[in-house]
Amino acid sequence: MPRGILLTANLPQLQNLIKRDPPGYRDEFLQQWNHYNSIRQIFRLNPDEHAAQFRELVAFIAQVATCYPKETQEFPSHISSTLMESYGVLFPETRKALIQTLVMLRNKGVTTSIDLLKCLFPLLPRTTSPALRSLIRKTILTDIRTANMKSKNHKLNRSIQTMMFGMVERGLDDQNFGNKGKAKEISSDGKGTGHGEDAMWAVILTKELWRKGIWNDAKPVSIVALGCLHPIVKVQSASMHFFLGDEEAQEDSEDEEEDVDVRALHHRREINKKTRSGDKKLQKKLNTAKKKKYGNDPSQPNFPALQLLHDPQTFAEKLFDILNRYDKRFSLDHKILMMQLVSRVMGAHQLCVLSFYTYILKYLTYHQLRVPTILVSLAQSVHELTPPDVLTPVIRKLANEFVHPGVASEVIAAGINAIREVCRRQPWAMEEDLLGDLIEYKKSKGKAVTAAARGLLQLYREVNPGMLKKRERGKEATMGMLSGNHQPLPFGHSAGAAVDIEGLSLLEEHLQKLREQDNPEEMDEDAAWNGWDAESDSSEDSDGTGWVNVEDSGQEYFDVSDSDDENEKKGEEQNEATAPKEPTLSTLATTKILTPADFALLNDLRIQAATKAVESGGGSRAKRKLAELETSKSHQRGESASAFISEEDILGPRKKLKADYEERMASIQKGREGREKFGSRKGKKTKETPSSSTNREKAKKKPIMMILSSGAVRGKKKASLRQKQQKLREHIDRAKKARR
Numbered sequence: 001m002p003r004g005i006l007l008t009a010n011l012p013q014l015q016n017l018i019k020r021d022p023p024g025y026r027d028e029f030l031q032q033w034n035h036y037n038s039i040r041q042i043f044r045l046n047p048d049e050h051a052a053q054f055r056e057l058v059a060f061i062a063q064v065a066t067c068y069p070k071e072t073q074e075f076p077s078h079i080s081s082t083l084m085e086s087y088g089v090l091f092p093e094t095r096k097a098l099i100q101t102l103v104m105l106r107n108k109g110v111t112t113s114i115d116l117l118k119c120l121f122p123l124l125p126r127t128t129s130p131a132l133r134s135l136i137r138k139t140i141l142t143d144i145r146t147a148n149m150k151s152k153n154h155k156l157n158r159s160i161q162t163m164m165f166g167m168v169e170r171g172l173d174d175q176n177f178g179n180k181g182k183a184k185e186i187s188s189d190g191k192g193t194g195h196g197e198d199a200m201w202a203v204i205l206t207k208e209l210w211r212k213g214i215w216n217d218a219k220p221v222s223i224v225a226l227g228c229l230h231p232i233v234k235v236q237s238a239s240m241h242f243f244l245g246d247e248e249a250q251e252d253s254e255d256e257e258e259d260v261d262v263r264a265l266h267h268r269r270e271i272n273k274k275t276r277s278g279d280k281k282l283q284k285k286l287n288t289a290k291k292k293k294y295g296n297d298p299s300q301p302n303f304p305a306l307q308l309l310h311d312p313q314t315f316a317e318k319l320f321d322i323l324n325r326y327d328k329r330f331s332l333d334h335k336i337l338m339m340q341l342v343s344r345v346m347g348a349h350q351l352c353v354l355s356f357y358t359y360i361l362k363y364l365t366y367h368q369l370r371v372p373t374i375l376v377s378l379a380q381s382v383h384e385l386t387p388p389d390v391l392t393p394v395i396r397k398l399a400n401e402f403v404h405p406g407v408a409s410e411v412i413a414a415g416i417n418a419i420r421e422v423c424r425r426q427p428w429a430m431e432e433d434l435l436g437d438l439i440e441y442k443k444s445k446g447k448a449v450t451a452a453a454r455g456l457l458q459l460y461r462e463v464n465p466g467m468l469k470k471r472e473r474g475k476e477a478t479m480g481m482l483s484g485n486h487q488p489l490p491f492g493h494s495a496g497a498a499v500d501i502e503g504l505s506l507l508e509e510h511l512q513k514l515r516e517q518d519n520p521e522e523m524d525e526d527a528a529w530n531g532w533d534a535e536s537d538s539s540e541d542s543d544g545t546g547w548v549n550v551e552d553s554g555q556e557y558f559d560v561s562d563s564d565d566e567n568e569k570k571g572e573e574q575n576e577a578t579a580p581k582e583p584t585l586s587t588l589a590t591t592k593i594l595t596p597a598d599f600a601l602l603n604d605l606r607i608q609a610a611t612k613a614v615e616s617g618g619g620s621r622a623k624r625k626l627a628e629l630e631t632s633k634s635h636q637r638g639e640s641a642s643a644f645i646s647e648e649d650i651l652g653p654r655k656k657l658k659a660d661y662e663e664r665m666a667s668i669q670k671g672r673e674g675r676e677k678f679g680s681r682k683g684k685k686t687k688e689t690p691s692s693s694t695n696r697e698k699a700k701k702k703p704i705m706m707i708l709s710s711g712a713v714r715g716k717k718k719a720s721l722r723q724k725q726q727k728l729r730e731h732i733d734r735a736k737k738a739r740r
Contacts (some may be wrong), residue, residue: 011060022067029068038703040078044327047089054271055097062101065110076102076111080119096132099123103139113143114159121163125197140205145214167202168226168235177231177326196232203227203238210242210305218308225309229318233334240341243305260363262661263291286662288637304346312349316342320353344644345380350383356382357390365622375414379421380644382429388491395419398435409446410513413652416441416452420459421645427463428491435460435467447651458620464488467647476621501589506605507598508588603629697700 014032018025036057043054059077065072079098087095106116113542120136127133144160206223209215227239234312269282309315323330323338330338339360346353363374382391403414416438423430435456441451460468461673465477466488474483543715588594610626659667701709 002614011056015060015063018064018067019227022064023397030059032057033037033071034143040082044082044326047086047091050470055094056098058101062104063278066108067104069110072110076105076115080115082117084125085339087123089228090347092129092668095127096513097135099132106143111314113153113156115519117143117156117160118163121160121201122169124201126438137205137724141208143213144209147253148214157219158214161215161223164206164223165226168223168230169244171230171235172226173197177322177329179232183253188610196230196615198236199227199230200231200234200238203235203437207238207242221305221308221427222310223674224305225315228315229322233330237334237337240337243341262286266661293405306344306348309345309349309695310489312345313351316349316351316353319345320356320359324355324359332369336370336377339374339377340380341376346381347383347644350385352386353381353385354390359396361394361397364394365401366407366415369401371412372650375418375650376647379425380424384426385492386429388428391422391426392431395422395431395434396427399438403438403441409444409449410651410654412444413446413448413452414650415649416449416456417652420452421455424459424463427460427488430460430467432467436469436472437594439468439472444452448654452652461619476619477622501602501603502607504588504605506609507602510601510605511588542706704727 011032014025014028014476018029023030039050039054041056042050059076061072065075065535079102083090083095083098083102090098102111102116102119105111106113114378117140120140124133124136124140127136144156173662183616203224206215206220210220210224221606224239227235228243230236230239260465265282267286269278274279317339322341323335323342327335342353342356345351346356357378360374360378364378368374371514378394398415398419401413402418419430439453441449442457444450457468457472461474461477465473468477470478472698537699606627610622610629611624615628
């Protein structure tokens with residue numbers, strides 16, 4: 001019998017022989033290839049028939065495709081077309097086998113990453129199996145990450161980003177805003193789900209690639225920004241959470257979730273069988289319940305994404321237009337989400353969307369749900385370029401709704417704090433009469449109200465003390481007004497050009513002390529640049545485009561101080577005794593190239609000077625100055641120093657809230673640390689440090705003559721027979737329990 005007939009029923013053996021000798025078994029491979037083409041034609045007409053044989057032949061050809069590249073040139077396109085055309089009617093095993101075959105061909109170099117991803121992206125929204133969907137998602141992310149590992153693969157990135165743009169743009173024409181995002185509608189071609197699922201997966205994958213640092217430019221930000229304008233609420237929500245700092249994947253969660261009963265979860269865990277998977281599921285549900293109760297922290301926005309927005313003014317106007325036009329279709333939580341994003345874009349880019357303040361007026365009531373978040377959004381949208389006449393009605397509404405005797409002290413404190421945060425960004429929005437009324441609340445009995453009123457008073461002592469009454473200005477503000485130093489700038493005016501670096505004289509004095517001490521290590525200019533020049537390798541090229549060494553160039557050094565400067569200095573020294581002393585400017589910036597190490601040292605010196613000012617009784621101004629310097633230093637170290645405010649800034653100091661179940665249990669467990677399982681160790685001999693015995697132990701060792709007249713002994717003598725029987729029965733029961 002021919003050799004091929006013997007190997008037909010044993011494809012693994014034939015696969016092994018082909019890999020060892022491809023030319024010798026070429027005829028046998030062609031026979032199987034013709035068989036595969038016949039089965040494929042039958043399979044396209046009826047996928048239920050010969051499914052197992054088709055999977056076996058596909059796996060065989062994928063293994064030996066590298067041995068016959070010319071014959072199997074069209075094999076990847078066969079698999080892709082089968083998946084795209086018949087995905088809905090294929091068996092789950094067949095779908096998974098074909099996808100794994102494509103991945104194998106990509107790993108072997110038979111097909112490219114672009115062809116693989118162009119096939120997998122449309123399949124992702126159409127997949128209903130969680131396991132297969134996870135496999136496709138992981139494959140896409142891994143392939144893009146591998147392609148961009150050594151260097152940016154711009155060709156692949158552009159192709160994939162164009163595909164994602166198309167997935168999001170296909171649903172923008174639908175004006176049916178307010179759809180809950182279930183994406184149950186069928187597309188016009190009848191071959192897949194609607195545009196909601198396509199856009200959702202495009203946003204999810206873009207967020208994941210951004211979070212992993214694979215994509216970090218403006219193009220992925222533009223994809224998610226386009227998703228914020230999508231008519232499907234689910235797509236909008238996922239896109240807006242990206243800019244608000246919430247990177248969690250929300251595609252597997254429904255919009256409306258039932259409340260989680262924490263006590264029921266713990267009770268169910270106690271009575272059910274203890275397993276590791278059960279512990280993980282319980283912890284996941286507890287985390288979900290905690291996030292739903294307290295909410296995600298909105299005070300840490302995604303700063304790089306906000307700064308990379310293309311045309312932020314148009315983006316903010318379009319997003320607010322959707323919010324205003326379809327206000328009645330959205331839920332309150334979604335509307336607040338949109339307010340947060342609009343306000344943060346306005347604050348980050350100093351934009352003016354004036355209709356936003358008119359829209360938010362109807363939500364500024366103390367009985368409004370989630371009103372602290374709304375007040376935070378209002379304050380974040382204000383900046384120094386916001387017109388004051390637009391904010392004045394907002395300030396009045398806050399004062400009328402929140403600050404009056406008919407509400408609780410917490411409401412008054414929140415209202416005054418919100419007004420303070422708005423006025424901190426635009427002081428000219430406040431009216432003088434209203435300011436005087438608000439400051440009077442500093443005499444309130446509530447701690448939070450007093451702190452809020454004093455904070456507003458201190459703000460205007462710094463920015464515009466002229467709006468305060470004379471007795472409210474304070475010593476520093478009054479003296480500043482008399483000297484002309486506390487003149488507020490009108491709206492639209494900016495401060496004059498800087499003439500000196502703040503605190504540079506401190507650095508000059510420090511360097512002068514080092515010169516006097518003759519410390520060469522601290523004065524080494526070359527060492528000061530170590531670790532700061534990130535592109536030193538690229539700048540020192542052999543073609544002479546790098547830094548030029550002055551010593552080797554043959555040029556002479558020049559002196560920055562000329563004869564005129566010396567004469568001026570001599571004249572100043574002669575007139576020093578007769579003329580009043582004016583503040584002198586440091587010449588260090590014009591005589592020395594300041595290194596990054598110098599600026600770091602300058603920040604430390606400024607913090608030291610501010611600390612000394614606080615210790616010497618500099619007052620609240622010195623304390624705030626020290627806090628600003630420390631915040632700036634932590635921001636330079638890369639720590640999260642948010643420029644936006646949080647709900648805590650609006651609510652102010654409050655009483656400690658009642659602990660929930662998790663907090664109470666944590667406190668109980670903390671008190672049990674280092675203690676025996678049952679009872680206390682009081683008076684026990686096994687303690688680390690010896691102590692006296694208990695009173696019960698001492699009573700057993702007392703002499704009989706000391707206890708004869710005690711009430712216990714006399715009571716035993718006078719006890720009846722019935723009482724003695726009861727005591728004996730109790731003793732017998734205790735003895736039985738002790739023996740068990």
